[in-house]
Amino acid sequence: MNIIQTKLSPPPLRAKAVERRQLHSALKGTELCKLTLVSAPAGFGKTTLLAQWYRIAAAQGVRCAWLGLDHDDAEPLRFLSYFLAACRRQWPGFGSAALQRLESAAPADIAELLPELIEDLGQGTTRRMLFIDDAHHGGQPAIAHFLELLCSLSPPTFHLVLAGRIRPNLPLAAFRVRNQLQEITSKQLRFDRTESEHFLRSVHGIELTEDQMDSLHEHSEGWVAGLQLASLSLREQARPDDFIAAFSGNLRDVAEYLATDVLDKQPAAVRAFLLRTCILDRLNAAICAELTGSTETRDLLEELEDQNLFLLPLDGERNWYRYHQLFQEFLQGQLRRRLPGEVVGLYRRAADWFNGAGYAAEAVEYALLSGDIQRTIELIVPQMQQEMMAGRMPRVNDWIGRIPEQDRNANSSLLKANATALYHMNRPDEAARITDQLERLEGADNPNVRLLRAGISICRDDIEPILGHLAACPTDMSRFDLGTVNNIRGYAQTELARYDEARASLALARSHHSAMGSSFGVVYADCFLGLMDLAHGNLDACYGRFSEPDNRPRSAETYVAPVPAVMRGLVLYEWNHPAEAAPLLRANVPLLEQVGHIKLLTLGCIALGKLALRGGDWDRLHHHFDHCLELGAARGAHLDRLKSLVESERVRILAAGGQLNDALHRAQSLHVDPDAPAPRPSGHWERVACLRLLTWCRLQVAGGSPVRALPMLRQLQSLAQNARRSRRLLECLLVEISAHRAMRDEPAAGRILQEALRLGAPGRQVMAFLDEGTRLHDALRAAEMPHEDALAHFLKLLRDALPDAAAGSTGTLPSAHAMPREDFSAREREILRHVAAGHSNSVIGDQLQISENTVKWHLKNLFQKLEVRNRTAAVAAARRMHWIL
Numbered sequence: 001m002n003i004i005q006t007k008l009s010p011p012p013l014r015a016k017a018v019e020r021r022q023l024h025s026a027l028k029g030t031e032l033c034k035l036t037l038v039s040a041p042a043g044f045g046k047t048t049l050l051a052q053w054y055r056i057a058a059a060q061g062v063r064c065a066w067l068g069l070d071h072d073d074a075e076p077l078r079f080l081s082y083f084l085a086a087c088r089r090q091w092p093g094f095g096s097a098a099l100q101r102l103e104s105a106a107p108a109d110i111a112e113l114l115p116e117l118i119e120d121l122g123q124g125t126t127r128r129m130l131f132i133d134d135a136h137h138g139g140q141p142a143i144a145h146f147l148e149l150l151c152s153l154s155p156p157t158f159h160l161v162l163a164g165r166i167r168p169n170l171p172l173a174a175f176r177v178r179n180q181l182q183e184i185t186s187k188q189l190r191f192d193r194t195e196s197e198h199f200l201r202s203v204h205g206i207e208l209t210e211d212q213m214d215s216l217h218e219h220s221e222g223w224v225a226g227l228q229l230a231s232l233s234l235r236e237q238a239r240p241d242d243f244i245a246a247f248s249g250n251l252r253d254v255a256e257y258l259a260t261d262v263l264d265k266q267p268a269a270v271r272a273f274l275l276r277t278c279i280l281d282r283l284n285a286a287i288c289a290e291l292t293g294s295t296e297t298r299d300l301l302e303e304l305e306d307q308n309l310f311l312l313p314l315d316g317e318r319n320w321y322r323y324h325q326l327f328q329e330f331l332q333g334q335l336r337r338r339l340p341g342e343v344v345g346l347y348r349r350a351a352d353w354f355n356g357a358g359y360a361a362e363a364v365e366y367a368l369l370s371g372d373i374q375r376t377i378e379l380i381v382p383q384m385q386q387e388m389m390a391g392r393m394p395r396v397n398d399w400i401g402r403i404p405e406q407d408r409n410a411n412s413s414l415l416k417a418n419a420t421a422l423y424h425m426n427r428p429d430e431a432a433r434i435t436d437q438l439e440r441l442e443g444a445d446n447p448n449v450r451l452l453r454a455g456i457s458i459c460r461d462d463i464e465p466i467l468g469h470l471a472a473c474p475t476d477m478s479r480f481d482l483g484t485v486n487n488i489r490g491y492a493q494t495e496l497a498r499y500d501e502a503r504a505s506l507a508l509a510r511s512h513h514s515a516m517g518s519s520f521g522v523v524y525a526d527c528f529l530g531l532m533d534l535a536h537g538n539l540d541a542c543y544g545r546f547s548e549p550d551n552r553p554r555s556a557e558t559y560v561a562p563v564p565a566v567m568r569g570l571v572l573y574e575w576n577h578p579a580e581a582a583p584l585l586r587a588n589v590p591l592l593e594q595v596g597h598i599k600l601l602t603l604g605c606i607a608l609g610k611l612a613l614r615g616g617d618w619d620r621l622h623h624h625f626d627h628c629l630e631l632g633a634a635r636g637a638h639l640d641r642l643k644s645l646v647e648s649e650r651v652r653i654l655a656a657g658g659q660l661n662d663a664l665h666r667a668q669s670l671h672v673d674p675d676a677p678a679p680r681p682s683g684h685w686e687r688v689a690c691l692r693l694l695t696w697c698r699l700q701v702a703g704g705s706p707v708r709a710l711p712m713l714r715q716l717q718s719l720a721q722n723a724r725r726s727r728r729l730l731e732c733l734l735v736e737i738s739a740h741r742a743m744r745d746e747p748a749a750g751r752i753l754q755e756a757l758r759l760g761a762p763g764r765q766v767m768a769f770l771d772e773g774t775r776l777h778d779a780l781r782a783a784e785m786p787h788e789d790a791l792a793h794f795l796k797l798l799r800d801a802l803p804d805a806a807a808g809s810t811g812t813l814p815s816a817h818a819m820p821r822e823d824f825s826a827r828e829r830e831i832l833r834h835v836a837a838g839h840s841n842s843v844i845g846d847q848l849q850i851s852e853n854t855v856k857w858h859l860k861n862l863f864q865k866l867e868v869r870n871r872t873a874a875v876a877a878a879r880r881m882h883w884i885l
Contacts, residue, residue: 003085006315007068010051010131018191018199020049026182027053033180034151037172038163040186045224046163047312049189050131053161062127065090069137076142077102077558080110087130094120105565106558107587111146114153122155129159136164144169151175189224196227204231208240215244263334273300275339278331279346279369281362284320290353291346344370355379360386364399373407377414384417385480389518391559393421393595409437412448419452420484423459424595426631431456447473451481454488461598461641466492483512483521491528491597497685497723499532523563527600530567534603537726539763543571559595562588566604573607576766576801582611593631602628602642606649610771613653625650640688643669648691655702656773660873663702667695674699674872678712685723690716694728697735701775703872704836706739713739730759730768738775746782753783754791761794769798777802824865829878831858836875 026036038046047068058064067086073079080102084095097120098113107113121128132138138147148170151160162168175181191199197213200206208216216230234240263271276291277283288297301321304311314320323331336343347370355363360383367376380399387396400408400418408414415438422431435452442449454469466488473485486509493502506525513521526545533542546564569584589604605628612620625646632642647670654663664674672695681693693712700709713736720729733756740749760768769776780799786792824832827848834844841855848855863869866877 003082004314006320007070007082008066008086008089009316010054010066010133011047011068011313012316012318013048013051013055014203017048017052018195018203020045020052020195022192023049023184023188024052024056026184026188027056033175033182034154034159035170035175035180036159036161036182036184037167038161038184038189039167040165040184040189043224043228044186044189046189047133049184050133050161050163054129054131057129062129063090065128065130066133067130068133069135071137073137074140074143075558076110076140076146077106079138079140079143080113080146091120091128096120104561105568105584105588106561106591107583108590109145109587110142111149112583112587114146114149117150118153118155121158125157127157127159129161131161131163133163134165135162135168136166139166139168141169151180191224191227199224199227200231200234206231206234208234212240212244263331269294270300270304273297274304274331275335276342276346278323278328278335279343279350279366280322282314282320282322286357287350287353290349344372346370348372348375351375351379361395368399368402373403376403377407377411381411381413381417384413385478388417388420388424389480389513389516389520391424391520391595393424393559396421397425410441412438412441415441416448416452420455423452423455426459426593426596426598426601428456428459431459445472447477447481451477451485451488454492455484458488458491459598463492463495463641467496479512479516480518480521483509483516483518483525485509486512487521487524487528490525491531494528494532494535495687497725499536499724502532503529519560523560524597527563527567527597531599531603534570535725535727537730537759537763537765539571539574539765543568558591562591562596563600566592566600570603570607573611574767575764576770578611578614581607585611598632598642599645601631602645605631606646610653610767621653622650644688644691648695651695652698652771655698656771660699660702660876661868664699664869664873667699670695672696672699674703675870678708681712681715681719683719685719685725685728690719690728694732694735697732697739699872701735701739701742703876704742704878705838705872705875706742708838709739710736726759727765727768730756730765733759734769734772734776737779738772741775741779749779750783753779754786757786757791757794758788761790764794764797766798766801770801824862828858828862828865831855832862832874832878835859835871836878 038049040046054064054066065086067082069079069082073082084099084102087094088099095117097116101107101113101116138144147160147162147168151170154160172181172183193214196216197208200208200213200216216227263274266274273288273292273294277288280287280291283301285298285301288301289295294300301311302318305313305318305321311321311323314322322328335346347366351363351367351370354360354366360379364376364379364383367379370376380403384396384399387393396417400414400421403414408418415434419431419434419438422428422434431452435449435456438452439446439449450469450473454466457463457466457469470485470489470492473481475482477485486505490502490505490509493499493505506529510522510525513525530542530545533539533545546567565584565588569581569588572578572581572584585604585608589601589608592601592604605624609621609624612624628646629639629642632639647666651663651666651670651672654660654666667674670692672692674696678693678696679689682689694716697709697713697716700706713732717729717732717736720726720732733752737749737752737756740746740752756769760766769780780795780802783795786795830848831844834847839847841852841859844855845852859871859874862874866874868874868877
């Protein structure tokens, strides 16, 4: 992000500025507290006071930093970037660790960087002060939370000074109780009688009688801006008494009255200059010359500054200025009333000037304000690709959304860009509607239409149609489009287990995006390669891909940096480094909800849920899993594929935690019936079908029927191996180990464990083993130490990571385990033994010579007593009570 350096220095002071002696004495009080708050409405001299304090403190040896905020700085990450820039400008080396984290993993909560910053503030004994002017622009809760913790945790050598129009949302009462707060309000900021007289007489050269001065001071209540406006009018007044007598009303009325009077009293050239330049949020001599046609704009700017006509310099060289916000708003209203025919032309000329000067984003904003739709489109179209290459899809969507619908629908470039932005923002239904409109303009075979259809499919994680959409895309598309085509194609090929083709496609995508400088495109090529690494168990390769940024365009863009951060977080979780994984995932997964691929978002939510469970927080686990499903449903994701990922993992966790009833309930959403025979798998690994079958096998083992699971587990292992899905193959082996141990076949369990260790050791897939629950934990404890050093080392790593065996599972068993045997009739126990043998209701009826309806009646009673929902859970409960083997 480009830092505007003028925001990092206090504004220049007038040589004849009023000395606020009483307020300067308050500066000494900063040695005794953490926070000074200067809050008052506009025009009370807050900035001038802070600039004076800054110079006084610096002269006394305090190391001072300055930050002036504007409305664009309300976004927490932008605020944090400016905060670091301001501090580092005056305190070399400050925040280096935090800056490195910010560049590699943009946090969702900027307060996560405070530990490094507080540590840096504690270095040395020199006093430091940070002045933040116009702090009301940083009013977001995340920024307020950051500032609160900064004040609370900082050492006594640091002091923060905030100035703004409104009081920040900070726990001021708590700071007061601790004597850590000093407040300066409009009451203290108002000029007293002596200061008002000095301001008018010495600064502006206006002589008034004592009565006139008393009246003006009383009516203005010492409001600096009111006195400033009054002084400009009084210079031209032949009868000051008449003017002063009319000086009354509330502040808003006074400001409007005086501004009107001041404007009308200015020479025609100055009045024309003010009206024609008031549309600008920042102005210099060149843009003013463009809007006014004057060749003397630099002299005019200096004159306006000398007259304090609400023109504030933004840099020490006085190249850039801005109007006081209230005065600018007033002037804009006057412009529309007095020169309505010029408004569009002024905005358009401003757009052209900023575009020619290289400020493309500002140019688009002025073009939009002009209402000149054709010119706006001309500026937006070439800029959209630059915005998308940086991942700023929301800005593109906002720009295009402000263009009238009939103009959007008639422009192919706008439709393509809008649909592209929307599917990257996980809004595929809206993207599809816009693509339908583009298809009506260009036809179904248009390459842009095909590319958008593929993009919408990847957003929905709907793999099957993707390659068909891309088949007819030509090779003479732009490099950005070719990069996008190959990214989408590479992801689809990965999901279809065509890995060699996928790597070639993603390498080509990376090449195209690198040549274009598209950090967003490059990071997504890496993302899809990283997802392939995860599927293959290549965790070292995955982590390395996202921890060495030198091979990609460096970017701390809000929608680029989260992807590498989440990928690293996923690997760190698998390596059993939760303290390092948690902050990466918590900070960056929410950002993926705004712009990010649905599968990476899903894996991030799952990992957050599992991290929550490590602390025993089942509710938080379900929150993350449910939130992921809600996001998918709201954004049109392929729900079968999404559910297969989320719910199969939830069933595994519940079953491993002993919550079999809940696991069986969740399995219903996957259409998995553990009482029914397992469906026959297809001849290849298909994610939805195979995850359902793996879930069926888990429930057989958890429910006490492991023998039913073994044939299916071996088929799934063959399919996973053929598809080179090493991670799924490892899971199948781990479930088989639990099955053999449930059958008390320790030799078979030991053989399979050796195979699993051999598969998991190269990538150190620790959590794949630990997440399987206590039966697998017991297998690891009982295993013989392998002869191979690598496997022995990995087994030791796993054993060291195992939870204390005495602590047991984090889950809870159904209450039936404590029920006495006498509570069940002999017939009920006999029926349970038949159910455990896998007999159907009709077979049980024949064996016991009772009707099938009677069998169902007994089963219903059994389910109620055992507090279970089906046969599988009933058998599991009976085994725990040792009624059956």
